[in-house]
Amino acid sequence: MKKIVPVSSKKELSIFIDFPHDLYKNDPNYVPELFIAQRDLLTTHPFHKHNQLQAFLAFDNDKVIGRIAAILNNTSNEFNHVNDGFWGFFDCIDDQETADLLFSTAANWLKGKGVTQKFIGPVNFSTNEACGLLIKGFDSPPMLMMTYNAPYYETLVEKAGFAKQIDLIAWHWDGQNYDDRSVKLLEALKERLKRNNITIRNVNLKNFKEETVKLREVYNSAWDKNSGFVPLSDEEFNYLAKDLKLILDPDFALVAEQDGKIVGFGLALPNYNEIFKTIKRGRLLPTGLFKLLLNKSKIQSIRIYALGIVDGYRKMGIEACLYGTIIKEYKRKGFTHAEAGWTLENNTMINEAIKAIKGDPYKTYRLYEKAI
Structure with missing residues (x-):
């Protein structure tokens, strides 16, 4: 029964x-x-x-x-x-x-x-x-x-x-099968942004608390017009940031800044699911923690987790700079594949930009609704 x-x-x-x-x-x-x-x-x-x-x-x-x-x-x-x-x-x-x-x-x-x-x-x-x-x-x-x-x-x-x-939509790149135009143009794009006092830098992990406050403002601003978006409270964003700090690679954690104000950020994460897949029933003890520590350096893929620009700073080349820097690091570190996602199917601007660098829309996830 x-x-x-x-x-x-x-x-x-x-x-x-x-x-x-x-x-x-x-x-x-x-x-x-x-x-x-x-x-x-x-x-x-x-x-x-x-x-x-x-x-x-x-x-x-x-x-x-x-x-x-x-x-x-x-x-x-x-x-x-x-x-x-x-x-x-x-x-x-x-x-x-x-x-x-x-x-x-x-x-x-x-x-x-x-x-x-x-x-x-x-x-x-x-x-x-x-x-x-x-x-x-x-x-x-x-x-x-x-x-x-x-x-x-x-x-x-x-x-x-x-x-x-x-x-x-989740987008995929395999090996070196991507358009590296943004990498080739990276220095020129950075110079152009500098004329507007905009620079690209890595997230400062030594001053992470202060960085987190600024990043939350960008996060809640950059996605606020997306379907179903919910702003994160200070506590919720700090909880997320604390977890991400444990697994992020500083070379893939980037901010765009103008005169000390963060106007955009890009974050790619090593794909720890490659290790989690081997951890039986998700238990870190007694052997899971050992697997996690031992295999960190063997991760072969990354997920581009977030890329957001504050309204008023879009289409200036910041997006291309962030993507270009992530691709450059991906290549330098020898990763074999990458995912960007997810993006809303109706976000034409970002989807066309991803297609332009040969992103393959390889997975689709659906949100459902009905009257209650």
Whole structure:
């Protein structure tokens, strides 16, 4: 007999986090999330101070067959002047009845919290975190901080009544197969920017706290017109920055600055999923930490995680300088492939720029919605 249980204990939370490991145990492209990171995301992340989340598990007798989280993102609703609810952390066996039960339970919880408009997902809080259902590109593992799911999820979600809201595109470069025009023009572009007192430099890790304050302003400004955007609070951005600092390579962490004011930044991250893939059930202890430390230098790929320019500074060549510098470092360090993503399908300016440097739109992720 199938039943839904709200997650309310540490044991149930562990079961919730671990369920995908069993579901995907035979999938060669599955990458386990780190247990400690998922636990903190679901319990102690600053998001929970102003918003609400309820996780649910689906059981068939004593066997776990699915999971979902209902997410009330008050910040998103206030910023976008809506009254929507979200779903995330969705995983399920290939069974429509189970999926329908999970979605209806999450929707009913949100209705009980006063949500009256749309039911949107998958988002693991908002578009600032991992989001989107993979619908194209199942032949390779996900890059760092990107989602992954089986192909049958698309049918489960659509048969549950959800329709496409928007697609998110991940772009790929293999080996040296990119247009390096921005590298060749890099010095000339930098000279042109200097005439406007704009310089490109690396993030100052020794003064990271002060840098973080400035970067949050740029982040919240550069993406504020994107569909579904939610500004990050000081605490949320600091939480993100603290995590990123642990894994970033300073050569790939760049800012554009005019007279001491940061007007843009670009950040590429080593693809730690290459290591996480080998860490059983996402546990760093007893051997996972050793694998992490031992294999850091063997990472072969990067993910261009973010590239944002403040309004009024776009189309000046800053984007090309940031991309050119990242490509130059990618080549110098001998990486074998790279991903940029994600970008919104309707962000024509950035998508055309990525196509111009031979980016291949190799994965597509979809956000879904329906009336609640």
